[in-house]
Amino acid sequence: MMWLTLLYSCTGGAAVLYALYRWVIPSIVQYHAGLTLIWYETIVQRMLNTLTQSTQPQRILGAVQKNATRGDPRSVVKAIDQYCRNKEWAMNVGDEKGCILDSVVSEVNPSTVLELGTYCGYSTVRIASLLPPNAKLFTLEFNPHNAVIARQVIAWAGVEDKVQLIEGASGDWIPKMKEHYGVKTFDLVFLDHWKDRYLPDTKLLEECGLLRKGSVLLADNVIFPGAPEYLEYIRGNQRYESCFFKSHLEYTKALDGLEKSVFLG
Ligand SMILES: C[S@@+](CC[C@H](N)C(=O)[O-])C[C@H]1O[C@@H](n2cnc3c(N)ncnc32)[C@H](O)[C@@H]1O
Numbered sequence: 001m002m003w004l005t006l007l008y009s010c011t012g013g014a015a016v017l018y019a020l021y022r023w024v025i026p027s028i029v030q031y032h033a034g035l036t037l038i039w040y041e042t043i044v045q046r047m048l049n050t051l052t053q054s055t056q057p058q059r060i061l062g063a064v065q066k067n068a069t070r071g072d073p074r075s076v077v078k079a080i081d082q083y084c085r086n087k088e089w090a091m092n093v094g095d096e097k098g099c100i101l102d103s104v105v106s107e108v109n110p111s112t113v114l115e116l117g118t119y120c121g122y123s124t125v126r127i128a129s130l131l132p133p134n135a136k137l138f139t140l141e142f143n144p145h146n147a148v149i150a151r152q153v154i155a156w157a158g159v160e161d162k163v164q165l166i167e168g169a170s171g172d173w174i175p176k177m178k179e180h181y182g183v184k185t186f187d188l189v190f191l192d193h194w195k196d197r198y199l200p201d202t203k204l205l206e207e208c209g210l211l212r213k214g215s216v217l218l219a220d221n222v223i224f225p226g227a228p229e230y231l232e233y234i235r236g237n238q239r240y241e242s243c244f245f246k247s248h249l250e251y252t253k254a255l256d257g258l259e260k261s262v263f264l265g
Pocket residue numbers: 091092093094116117118119120121122123124140141142143146168169170171192193194197
């Protein structure tokens with residue numbers, strides 16, 4: 001009888017813990033960006049890393065290999081979104097802001113794109129799949145482990161011909177883009193790396209003559225984690241025409257958005 005009571009208590013306790021982990025806490029933290037990061041990045045991700053002896057990028061690649069069709073970029077995007085909505089939050093631009101990104105890419109119809117911050121290649125695949133023939137997307141990632149995974153995600157999506165993944169820091173590579181890759185100017189720049197680099201890298205792009213009249217800068221996460229110095233610079237600058245797209249932090253209901261800024265020359 002005592003053993004039976006103990007068994008019931010253990011099973012009941014485990015069920016409560018699972019419900020908290022799987023539904024209760026996620027449904028609460030999704031309304032608060034800071035709590036989302038604390039819960040997923042410092043608790044869930046570390047726990048999964050230990051339990052599965054893998055990294056988040058490896059798990060995202062696994063979800064792609066399991067659920068996406070080779071050569072079908074949209075299925076790759078869908079597989080990552082499903083994984084990150086249902087299993088574990090990740091810092092991809094995500095499905096909701098991804099639609100805004102798609103519409104800007106389609107509107108600009110760029111020949112040359114620069115993406116700052118590749119992570120696992122989610123936004124890279126989104127952008128590359130919408131590019132016209134002969135267009136090129138340069139994507140910069142300074143974390144070698146992320147770069148290794150991103151190459152495989154990009155190859156799985158079948159967009160590797162359109163993508164040049166450069167491993168290194170934005171501050172080092174932006175000044176070398178003309179000489180090393182023969183880039184004249186970028187039609188579109190997607191800023192999605194560490195937020196304290198948005199402003200210095202924008203100034204670097206200007207100094208290096210990599211922006212032309214009409215070049216579009218699209219900056220993610222301008223509300224959360226936020227890039228106040230960048231916003232102040234870009235919004236108060238007569239050389240840019242800027243507008244804000246209100247949205248939500250990836251895979252949550254917390255406020256975030258993208259800032260689109262056209263360089264006026
Ligand atoms: C928010 S994630 C990028 C997400 C990706 N754009 C997407 O939506 O799928 C930011 C990435 O930028 C990289 N990163 C941060 N600062 C960087 C820098 N200065 N140069 C190159 N990569 C950087 C980080 O290692 C990280 O993988």
